[in-house]
Amino acid sequence: MTHPTHKAFKHPEVQLANMGYVVAYVVSMVLMGLSLILVKDHMLSSMRLAEAILLSAAVVVIVQGVFLLHMNLSHTQIWHTFALVLFIPLFVLAIGLTAWMFHGLYKRTMIVPIMKAMPAVQGSMAPVIAPKR
């Protein structure tokens, strides 16, 4: 229901807007730029690089969540925050279960393509696979 108050811009959700948007912008640009420099110049080992850009992305997402999407426990926003928190297990499950399924699938079905990619292994693997068929 909408009531013609003509003072809708006084609504608490409108009043949430603040200079935090600038903070989110600066942090996002700097950290994404840092990730780019790290990856472009291969400044760390592959494993450390992957961890570094993941950490950087996590910080940016949290900063954007707080300053752009106003995720907090205030009376106005608590249900927005709560809904997001309840969705996090769903994100983790969707990604995790897919990874788990395909990890098993690839182990069982992708033997031939992997051997084609690595011809040196083919000779030694062939007798191992043959009896199973």
Add this chain to the structure above:
Amino acid sequence: MSTSASKAVDIKTDTLWCPTGHSHDGIATKTLGFWLYMLSDAMIFTTLFAAYMVLSHAFNAAGGPTITDVAHPVYAYGETALIFSSVLSYGFAMMALKRGSRKGVIVGISIALLLGIAFLCADGHETALLFSQGADPERSGFLSAFFSLVFYHGLHVVVGVFWMLVMIVQVASMGFTDKVVYRLLNLRLFWHFQAVIWVFMYTFLYLRGLIA
């Protein structure tokens, strides 16, 4: 309600609804509903990222272009700047709304709109270039997953751009009525959410792929 807790309810005589009508906070109800919709949309992104994750192995490229051939992180950082600046500009429009400044809102959204269009041009140019090099979605499972994410994200920007266009017209013609204000708030949720999605796009598509 007209019935006390101790007395049984007689549906023939008792009034079971509030005759004067509830005074819901219409704006808060609508933004929460829209936020839940955005989270459902995030679930679609999650499934697309999950598909991309399992299809990004080298053998899914089917001998065709791999991530190092299709992802250009320096160019994509330009796209990052465009989308984040657009989000910031919409943020300034929201600060103008807080002051009740019609002009401030229209200027803020207009700049956000132009930056959104610039992003689409950059994205479109990159995609056209890849297509011309034979890297199209039908080439391999990897490229299908890659372009699904790129196109799904691009579609959001297209929707956002049209929505901003509509809101500029509505703010100019109707002013800050309840309806216009809740639409501006929902568009803020929608547009600012694209910044969060882009962080994942940039990290997992454009940067992650270049780490051997």
